[in-house]
Amino acid sequence: MAYSPAAQPAPVSPPSVKVILTSADLQRVVDRIAHQILEKTQGAANTVLLGIPTRGVPLARRLAARISTFESVDVPVGVLDITLYRDDLRRNATRAVGPTEVPASGIDGKRVILVDDVLFSGRTVRAALDALSDLGRPSSVQLAVLVDRGHRELPIRADYVGKNIPTALAESVRVTLAETDGVDEVKLLGGGQL
Template sequence: MNERQIMTADEVRRAIARVAHEIGERNGGVQNVVLVGIYRRGIPLAKRIATAIQQIEGSTVAIGALDITLYRDDLEIRGASTQIQHTNIPVDITGKIIVLVDDVLYTGRTIRAALDALTDLGRPDRIQLAVLVDRGHRELPIRADFVGKNVPTAASEDVAVRLNEVDGGDDAVMITRGAV
């Protein structure tokens, strides 16, 4: 398989720190901010951003976990093979600024599902989106507010984010060329 690295562990760390800064800047602090990670790699990313914000702003941000399985629009295509994960947002999101966190922004369909899921849970003041990698190829009118790295890709390529908490080993972002 043809694989090349586009982000090292150090670059991932810097990108997260920058996104943490930007979230504070954009919202004039983080008093009302809740970070919601999308299962699976969005959750450790949200935790890391929260830790970075803690260091920068000196205040704690609430974090939550969101599973979008029950909001997917591709059940007919992909089947019910995905195991449902637990959604756990420990605060009332109504009136809050929600920052959705995911690893890769691609077609935008996951984010569409996440927006529907959040709407069912309450009425946030604002919803923003933070991603580690934006690889383009949107199929819906969705864009990210905070991006770790913009990576132009071909549709035949695959972007794989590896995070220590999920995958073990060093953090990395890889591009693999059409394996099939």
């Protein structure tokens, strides 16, 4: 019987990485969203920004700071934890529940702008809407995202979009922010090929 070496699996190529937004690009995008909020909300009157953890929170704070710089308007910022409202709790590992921090002025009768880093399937935003309904009754709810990558599974769209990035399902968008990751950058990661 002749010896034949075991078949070796084909090597897996690492995913491709493409920088979509540099630190300077990201700052310009945040400035543009802040200006759009000011325009669409008549100077951010009666407006509250609620960041969705993790990266939506520093983005909401940055937007509030830029709005204050541009128009000297102080927009209240809060944190909306959606952990218990997610529809994938049974399928994924247990997550720690984070704090929900509503500004002292509350959200009743206010225009609430939810802020997140990436809009993908829409399920995170659906969970945020459910969480929001337990906190009060805003006059309206809008959505601001840094990146919209498409592939929606629910009928949800953003009112303010920093950058539309068409993606394949195998690709992913990675947002890093100085406050959470030490650097401001948005990358498109391609799926590795067999």
